[in-house]
Amino acid sequence: MNVRRSILIVDDHQSIRDPLATFMRRYDFDVDTACDGVAMRQLLKERSYDLVILDVMLPGEDGLSLCGFVTEHIGTPVILLTAMTDQADRVAGLEIGADDYVLKPFDPRELVARVRSVLRRGARRRADDAALAAQAAPAADATAEKRYRFEGWSFDLTTRELQDPQLSPVPLTTAEFHLLRALLENPNRVLSRQQLMDLTQREGDAFFDRSIDTQISRLRKKLESDPRQPRMLKTVRGDGYLLAARNITLAP
Structure with a gap:
């Protein structure tokens, strides 16, 4: 029905x-x-x-x-x-x-x-959330969690939990999770909108123009103390975006 x-x-x-x-x-x-x-x-x-x-x-x-x-x-x-x-x-x-x-x-x-x-x-995002949650439950028992650490932040790929430098949880949507992961996998590198769409788009997704700009803006509000003057998630005018972060590590 x-x-x-x-x-x-x-x-x-x-x-x-x-x-x-x-x-x-x-x-x-x-x-x-x-x-x-x-x-x-x-x-x-x-x-x-x-x-x-x-x-x-x-x-x-x-x-x-x-x-x-x-x-x-x-x-x-x-x-x-x-x-x-x-x-x-x-x-x-x-x-x-x-x-x-x-x-x-x-x-x-x-x-x-x-x-x-x-x-x-x-609806697809909610389905992705459910699928990721289902995958995370057995994975937590079978393998060690993988966690990015950057600029005092912590980003767990298994639980999808982002923590700020004060260890407070910062909620992420599915789109923001995939976007942050793509940026962390390509640190200090300028990525065009098309490259970010290719790295984050899942089968069946339909992006309208400037959708990446929207997700960047939302993610920037969560990562930056002053989103209008970003220190990490920077815009490279005419080219795209980059995550300017030092000492990025990925470990259990």
Whole structure:
């Protein structure tokens, strides 16, 4: 039996919000709507959603701020609706945590396709998490754990646990786990976006443009004391990214 996926649409224009909700219900989505950030936050307190469709230009708290809140505190995937045509503005939306963006005006059929794509990626990540957990249980008994140590950090490949220099655990998504592993396996080396996609992509994954930028931004927030001036996870303009770390070791 198919489970109806729950969607929250946040847009201050009723002429967009209500017709879109009606359209998406035809595709068997369970849809709620909100007109601003206050209403959105209240609904998020009352129930959980599989995905949020969020307009950037909202009265009061804007969509980028709300997207950052959802990404940091709830973890629900977000698709931004934006009339911004500047590429830098759209990338800023992805870097703050959005999973995709759709430019206004849009074809609602395209939005449904984007929603389904984001939900599929989330389902694959959850399946990967379960598979890795199942593999880790017997591996812990049979072999010694492998652990990277770098700049005071500790990264366990078996349990997927990242610890900061104060030994506090730092949670990682599946995508962040694969990205950090790829960077640690190629330290102090510039890796292009395409190289990072090749190193982290698993069969069946579908990456949209700038997805690596988004994951780098999220990982940087966890590794860096000041993500705006990164010391380890650096951008090499026009070329890609590198992990600048000394004395990287891999040992039991």
